[in-house]
């Protein structure tokens with residue numbers, strides 16, 4: 001099991017999520033010390049252009065997550081197409097070709113659940129715009145493990161179904177528009193790194 | 205498998221004990237598998253068997269070999285395709301086959317063959333290259349039920365459109381339809397392909413080398429292992445290869461972090477094909 005000091009952020013979304021990430025990632029400052037792992041539903045045959053896309057605007061390092069690669073602070077990891085991305089308790093990734101979940105591989109639920117298991121309350125999960133219900137179960141696991149949860153405000157999402165599924169189940173600590181998500185994550189990172197402080201949670 | 209049942213973090217010890225008990229009783233060693241996906245699949249198994257606690261499943265499994273056989277379906281992942289990742293097979297055809305043609309006879313090992321798709325893909329490719337007649341393919345796995353399916357070489361017909369597309373992208377010289385007959389909802393692969401393949405039980409976690417080979421294809425198996433077990437397995441694959449023999453891995457697997465990396469040259473890194481030094 002990980003030290004409570006180690007922390008991570010997981011982000012999931014499908015259609016419309018690229019727009020939100022286009023706002024969130026550039027707003028994360030250099031020196032941001034928490035690793036981020038992102039699962040987006042991408043058509044299986046498309047080469048992974050997401051890394052290049054994010055690299056163009058993010059000030060953090062961006063790369064594809066590799067099997068058994070340790071999560072390093074301040075790095076944005078993108079799930080590659082056709083494999084599930086999981087976080088292991090030792091603080092590194094695994095890939096799998098297990099069956100698709102919600103017709104998706106990678107699936108948000110798989111990343112979120114495994115990360116919740118590995119990081120417990122030191123994890124923040126962010127669920128963005130999307131047109132199916134992947135992610136809600138994962139977010140509930142993050143919540144149950146004591147982590148922090150953010151759902152994109154459906155009014156700002158071009159596909160409402162994914163955020164609304166999470167809100168229907170009461171899974172969000174915060175409901176935020178994209179422009180407020182990076183500041184929240186910066187706060188999450190800082191609060192956790194300050195010695196002796198534990199995150200204050202308001203349930204909503 | 206949106207399992208409602210989950211194995212929560214408190215059950216770490218119990219989870220390890222469960223795998224330990226299975227190893228002692230049945231000699232299947234899952235103790236050093238990557239844990240996150242194994243937990244997910246065990247949660248699905250709990251739901252399937254109608255249990256809430258790992259201890260309940262444990263009692264059933266240890267008491268009844270048939271239940272263990274059923275559990276194996278959850279502990280292993282039987283997902284495969286004919287010509288999965290066509291660029292891998294195309295690279296084999298274009299760059300590895302010319303070298304293989306210089307050998308008077310060939311042995312090829314497909315490690316972790318699941319339900320046989322990878323082995324049959326290679327058999328088709330080798331037939332088209334005129335090599336199948338002098339080749340023995342060993343295809344191994346730890347899951348007996350999958351080996352049985354592999355032995356039959358019968359696949360659901362609705363998968364064939366995708367398989368055909370893969371086959372053509374992989375540089376197939378004819379039509380995949382030349383290699384199967386449709387029977388009801390099934391595609392029955394040409395029995396003559398099977399003549400060159402020996403399906404057998406073998407574990408990369410507990411067994412050792414059984415033949416000297418010119419090509420080993422081990423795809424999407426190592427990702428299920430922890431680093432140390434990956435290394436053990438790669439050691440076995442290495443020891444099986446003749447000098448200058450080829451090792452093909454899954455498209456997201458590599459030798460980069462392996463202690464055996466120095467024993468291989470990167471032959472075609474893009475498609476994860478290595479050559480033993």
Ligand SMILES: C[S@@+](CC[C@H](N)C(=O)[O-])C[C@H]1O[C@@H](n2cnc3c(N)ncnc32)[C@H](O)[C@@H]1O
Pocket residue numbers: 097280281282283284285288315316317318319321322344345346347350406407408409410422423424425428454
């Ligand atoms: C995802 S399938 C890969 C199938 C095929 N190689 C492919 O890439 O399409 C993984 C296979 O590895 C097998 N496997 C798991 N543990 C193994 C072990 N210790 N030794 C050999 N095979 C193993 C599983 O039973 C399963 O059939």
